[in-house]
Amino acid sequence: MADFIQLLVSGLAIGSVYALAAIGFVIVYSATGVVNFAAGQFVMVGTFAGVAMLVDAQLPAPLAYSAALAVMALFGALFFLVVYLPLRKSSVVTIIIGTVAIGITMQNAALLTFGSWPFRLPSPVEGRTLALGGAIISTHALGVVGVTAIMVAGLWLLFNKTTVGVGMRAVAQDIQAARLMGLKVNRLLALSWILAALLAGVAGLMLGPMWFADVSMGDPIALKAFAATIIGGFGSLPGAIVGGLFVGLSEVLGASYISSAYKDLISFGIMIVFLLVRPQGVFGEKIQDRG
């Protein structure tokens, strides 16, 4: 039982990170229709922004985290200008390849800057644990789940209670109508990219202490985020959360109870089954062939 609680918490923690990455992916997809294959690299950039501020620059934690997130916001804006705007009229496949290509650039730029040696990103609650029902649980893992819950609540408020958030939803629903209503469409689109980058940044900062910060960490995260969005429902925010937690849990529980070699096959197998049987996922859009 103690083992199970430990696995459950670490599964939820990893799942929270996947969920945040998946939410960023979904926000961009709903607003712009872009299937962002660089989504995993966004998380990698977030982790390394943390490495640069906490490990290299040795800034105090609150300042370091704010600086890392500021870097991510800038990065999202840059991606909007350099990748999204030139490609926005292209076909789905061209955009997929374009984001993959720029993902290669990001990964190798990180490799040049930080080297191939993995970093250890410290956690603000480094080394602390909690005893819960006989199980020893890392405070960091619980913190990750807590921060994710706060982020999700914040997003809900943003999209439901603020003018900007409602505007972003309007743009996602019908860009022409939104423009006719006098919304500043380009500004809202840029904001979607910045928001996605910030979420990826938070995910990266929380993932750093759980995994090692390694420049090739982006691709596995992207694949898990894709599986999460398909399982939860393409284009659905609650779906991204449920899907992310599910993928994280199936990975951690599957590794210890079924097979550690095939742990990833479980989430991808379930993803393919969902695609075949229920392509709209748990919460997703009804249309099967959108995009």
Next chain:
Amino acid sequence: MAMRTPLALAAAILAVGALLSFVLPEYHLRLMNLSVISAIAVIGLNFAFGYAGLISLGHAAFVGMGAYGVAILTTRYGWSPWLAMPMAIAATAVLAAVIGFPLLRLKGHYLALATLGLNVSFYIVASNWISLTGGTNGIARIPELHIAGQALPGERQFLWLGLVVLAVAAMVASILHASRYGRAMIAVRDDETAARMTGVDTTVVKISAFVLSAIYAAIAGCLFACHTRFVAPEDFTYAHSITYLAMLIVGGESSIVGAIFGSVLLTFLPEWLRFLGSAYLVFFGVLVLAILVFLPTGIVGLGRLARRPPRRPAAPAPVRVPEVGS
């Protein structure tokens, strides 16, 4: 139309290829071999994506099935490569049909992510089914190819074999493209409902395009296994699938010549960027993005642009009829 274009295409491939095989240094011959192998796979992908509009991010899995088929049959069971190759290709075709039947109901990015999942699953199985595939260590010592009792002694001789296969592959693709089957695929891509209304069995067309693309991929995989004489899961990741798609788009979507140009360009581009030192992959990504933005119709589009006065391209995928095969 008849046989003129396909034959001219095959002749051009053989002539240009043979010429290059005499002037290029040994290391570049190796890259030429890899380009030719990729080109065969990409011409195959052109059936699925270029003609039928099926976004596949799992093409490398079929290349891998062909390669592993040859590797397993020759090293475990002692088959001759010449016998193992048709067997591996047939097995891949059957698998593609079995996989395609349920998967091809999906469209757009759903199909893209489903095929991506397929490729990832292939990688996981190939890395972990150690008793069959050797796991991440792969399978080494694949026997070399013999022609008329003679082993192919070097890169140049292998390139000649590769060029013949490529020429035949391109010729067959060109004939199919001009035939009613090719037109049916393009009709499905442009408007599935309209195609169905005119009596095209869209399910059969999509599955045949997918199986055909897998057969080309398996041929490429067989050549890869015999050329490198070593296969490992790392050679068939989803990143390779995306590279194949990039080769097709960069060369010129739904063009056989474009598929070949794109394969050669993206195989050699990293080499040409070597002077940038360790930063070359940073520029590689930016360059590919620049090609996508500034040359949306690919290298082939550049040639057409030069021949014709520029005009505004129609917004949706335009219907391109026979001249594409040129």
